[in-house]
Amino acid sequence: MQQIFNFIFKNSYRMLFLLLMGIALSLTIQSHSFHKSKVISSANFLSGGVYEKMNNVEEYFNLKIQNDELAKENARLKSIIFNVKDSTKIQFDTVAGNSKVSLITAKVIKNSYNVHENYLTLNRGSKEGIKQDMGVINSLGIVGVIENTSTNYSTVLSILNVKSPINAKIKKSNHIGSLTWNGKNTGFVQLVDVPRLSSARKGDTIVTGGQSTIFPENINIGTIDKVYIDNETNYYTLDIRLFNDMTSLGYVYVVKNKDTPEIIELEKITKKDE
Known part of the structure; x- marks a missing residue:
């Protein structure tokens, strides 16, 4: 405590000067609208910059929640499209509960693509x-087919699998x-065993x-890059450039x-009857 008093006594003139200068500036600002507006503008600029930085940080940490919500909304919209033949007659409030196809959102937590049997x-x-044998897609096209499931995870047979x-x-x-x-x-x-009549x-x-x-039906896969003719079967074999980047x-x-x-x-019953 004694050190605090010593500091005040030692710097009393400086502190008195700063106090008087602060009072003078305050009175000047209060009595002159121009100065007052400048101070307010500067304060708003500083506080606005701080708020913007804080908001950017908050938005960054909220990206996962926002991505989850967007994925769910995309799933809902895709489900609607898959369940109506005429997309011009979509009614968002009447499809729920009556749809044949629904989508479950998920996130890829592991992806292999550098071997012959990728998952x-x-x-x-x-x-x-x-469940097993469900298809997996994303916004660009097909990804693969569910191979196995546990309670909280599932593995997918990638389209990059022989x-x-x-x-x-x-x-x-x-x-x-x-x-x-x-x-x-x-x-x-x-794409193999394509008839020559297709004019690919x-x-x-x-x-x-x-x-x-x-x-x-009609989920995107890719575009034809090259066309080969199998001389033995007289069918086309097509190289397809994928819409999806399967490595990302x-x-x-x-x-x-x-x-x-x-x-x-x-189908099981039909096979038994054959």
């Missing part, structure tokens, strides 16, 4: 309703083929064929088709 791991599992055949077609002609991967390039897959051309869009319960995946959507169990059961 992904999602942060959602059976607790969220995810054991992953998927039904696909040329969009403009509806000619069907089987989508496979030759294990060479992460940016390309192959470079740049044509490839989409899901809809002849399975895994993916809805974030949020995805797991496709849940309510009719799948019924269709699978019916």
Whole structure:
């Protein structure tokens, strides 16, 4: 305490000067509108800058929540599109509860793409309703098919897997083929057994064929980059440039088709009768 008093006595003239100067500035500002407006403007500028920085920090830490909300909203909108044939007649308030296809949002927490049999791991599992053989997509196109699930996680057979055949077609002609991967390039897959009648051309869009319960019809896959003729079978083999960058995946959507169990059961009965 004695040191504080000593400091005050030692600097009393300086402190008195600063006090008087502060009073003079205050009186000057209060009595002159021009000076007052300048001070207020400067104060607003400083406080505004501080608030903006604080808001930027807060927004940064809220990005995960915002991304989760956006993913859920995208899933809802995609579900609506998948459940109406005529997208011009979508009614957002009447589709809920009556949809055949719904989407479950998930995030890729592990992704392999540098071997012949690549898999992904999602942060959602059976607790969220995810089951084996459900399709996985994102905003750009297909990603793969659910292989296994636990309570909170699931693994996905990536389209970059040599054991992953998927039904696909040329969009403009509806000619069907089987989508496979030759294990060479992460940016390309192959569509095989395409009939020569399809008149496939470079740049044509490839989409899901809809002849399975895994993916809805017409989900984007990629575009034709090269066309090869198999001389033995007289079919086309097409190199498809993927819309997706399979080496950089974030949020995805797991496709849940309510009719799948019924269709699978019916197909089992049909096979037994053959």
